[in-house]
Amino acid sequence: METFSYVKAPNVEKALASADGAKFIAGGTTLVDLMKLYVETPKTLVDINLLPLDKIEKLPDGGLRIGAMVRNSDLAWSEEVKKSYPVLSEALLSGASPQLRNMATTGGNLLQRTRCMYFREPSAGTPGGYGCNKRTPGTGCAAVDGFNRMHAVLGTSDKCIATHPSDMCVAMAALEAVIHVEGPKGKRTIAFADFHKLPGETPHIENALEAGELITHVDLPKPVEGAKSTYLKLRDRASYEFALASAAVVARVEGGHIRYIRVAMGGVGTKPWRSREAEAALMGKPANEAAFKAAAQAALAKAKPQKDNAFKVELAKRCLVRSLKTATATA
Numbered sequence: 001m002e003t004f005s006y007v008k009a010p011n012v013e014k015a016l017a018s019a020d021g022a023k024f025i026a027g028g029t030t031l032v033d034l035m036k037l038y039v040e041t042p043k044t045l046v047d048i049n050l051l052p053l054d055k056i057e058k059l060p061d062g063g064l065r066i067g068a069m070v071r072n073s074d075l076a077w078s079e080e081v082k083k084s085y086p087v088l089s090e091a092l093l094s095g096a097s098p099q100l101r102n103m104a105t106t107g108g109n110l111l112q113r114t115r116c117m118y119f120r121e122p123s124a125g126t127p128g129g130y131g132c133n134k135r136t137p138g139t140g141c142a143a144v145d146g147f148n149r150m151h152a153v154l155g156t157s158d159k160c161i162a163t164h165p166s167d168m169c170v171a172m173a174a175l176e177a178v179i180h181v182e183g184p185k186g187k188r189t190i191a192f193a194d195f196h197k198l199p200g201e202t203p204h205i206e207n208a209l210e211a212g213e214l215i216t217h218v219d220l221p222k223p224v225e226g227a228k229s230t231y232l233k234l235r236d237r238a239s240y241e242f243a244l245a246s247a248a249v250v251a252r253v254e255g256g257h258i259r260y261i262r263v264a265m266g267g268v269g270t271k272p273w274r275s276r277e278a279e280a281a282l283m284g285k286p287a288n289e290a291a292f293k294a295a296a297q298a299a300l301a302k303a304k305p306q307k308d309n310a311f312k313v314e315l316a317k318r319c320l321v322r323s324l325k326t327a328t329a330t331a
C-alpha cells in the first residue's frame with residue numbers, strides 16, 4: 001500500500017472541499033483491499049463516516065430515501081424495505097457476509113469495482129504485468145484470452161469483459177432507483193440506468209460521477225401497488241460468494257396476465273443489467289412458463305459467451321425463469 005493522508009470530514013461541505021484528488025472512504029470494505037493491491041493509490045482519504053447520511057426516510061410521495069452511509073445490514077433489515085421492497089432486502093442479504101454488510105454502505109456498494117482477477121492483480125496494466133484496459137487504457141484485456149469463467153456475457157467489448165459484482169445494484173436497477181450526488185458544481189440526480197457505464201472503448205470510465213462528487217442518497221420510487229418482487233442469486237457456494245447469475249424481478253399480475261414488470265440481472269453483465277427485452281416479452285402476456293422462457297430467451301439473445309463461461313447463458317435463463325415464477329406465484 002502506498003502512503004496517504006487521512007482527513008475525517010465533519011460535514012458534507014468539508015468533505016467536498018477536501019475531495020480534490022482524494023477518495024472518499026465509507027465502510028472501507030473494498031477500497032482498502034484495492035489500495036493493498038495497488039489498484040487504487042489515492043494521495044488522500046476523506047473519511048465520510050461522520051456525515052449525517054445514515055437515515056432511511058419515507059418520502060412524501062410514498063417513495064423511500066436511503067442515505068449513502070446507510071449500512072447494507074441496516075437497509076436489508078429495515079421494516080420498510082422488507083415490506084415494500086423485498087427484492088432489495090433479499091439482494092443485500094445474498095451479498096458478502098454479515099460482518100461485511102455491517103460495514104458496507106449504500107454509496108460504497110454502488111461504486112464497488114469488478115472482481116476480475118486480472119484487474120485485481122497488483123501489476124496489471126504495468127509493463128510486464130497482465131493487460132488491463134480498466135487499470136491502464138491501451139494495455140489490452142488479459143481476460144479475453146485468459147481464464148474467463150466468471151466474466152460477463154452481456155455488455156462486453158473487445159476492450160473489457162469484466163462482470164459488475166454487486167447484488168444490491170441489480171435490485172436497484174429493477175426498482176428504478178435515482179441517485180443523488182453533490183459536487184463542486186452543485187447537486188444533481190442520476191437515473192440508475194445511466195449511473196454505471198458500459199466498457200465500450202473506455203472501460204476505465206465506470207460510472208457517471210464527476211471528479212469530487214459525493215453520493216448523498218438514493219431514492220426509490222413509491223412501491224408499485226399490488227406488485228411482488230424477488231431476488232435469486234446462483235453461485236458456486238451457498239454464501240459468501242459472488243453471483244454466477246442472478247435476477248431481480250418486480251411483477252404485478254392481474255387476471256392471470258402480467259400488467260407490470262421490471263427485470264434486472266446480475267453476474268452476467270458488465271453493469272447491473274436491466275433487461276428491457278425481457279420486460280417487452282412479458283408485458284401483457286399470460287404469467288406462464290412459456291412466457292417466462294420466451295423472456296429469458298430475449299434477455300440473453302445478445303449474449304456473447306467467452307471460452308470458459310458459455311454455461312452462464314443457460315444458467316441465467318433458468319435463473320430468470322425461476323425468479324419470474326416466484327414473483328408471479330399467486331399463493
Ligand SMILES: Cc1cc2nc3c(=O)[nH]c(=O)nc-3n(C[C@H](O)[C@H](O)[C@H](O)COP(=O)(O)OP(=O)(O)OC[C@H]3O[C@@H](n4cnc5c(N)ncnc54)[C@H](O)[C@@H]3O)c2cc1C
Pocket residue numbers: 023024025026027028029030031032033048068069072094095096097100103104105106107108109110111112165166167168213214215216240241242243
Ligand atoms: C470478501 C468480500 C465478499 C463480497 N461479496 C459480495 C457479494 O457477494 N455481493 C456484493 O454485492 N458485494 C460483495 N462484496 C462487496 C461489498 O458489497 C462492498 O465491499 C461494499 O458494498 C462497499 O461498501 P463500502 O462502504 O465498504 O465502500 P468503500 O470501500 O468505503 O468505498 C468503495 C468505493 O466507493 C467510494 N465511495 C464510498 N461512498 C461514497 C459516497 N458516498 N460518494 C462517493 N464515493 C463513495 C469510495 O471512494 C470507493 O471508491 C464483497 C466484499 C468482500 C470484501
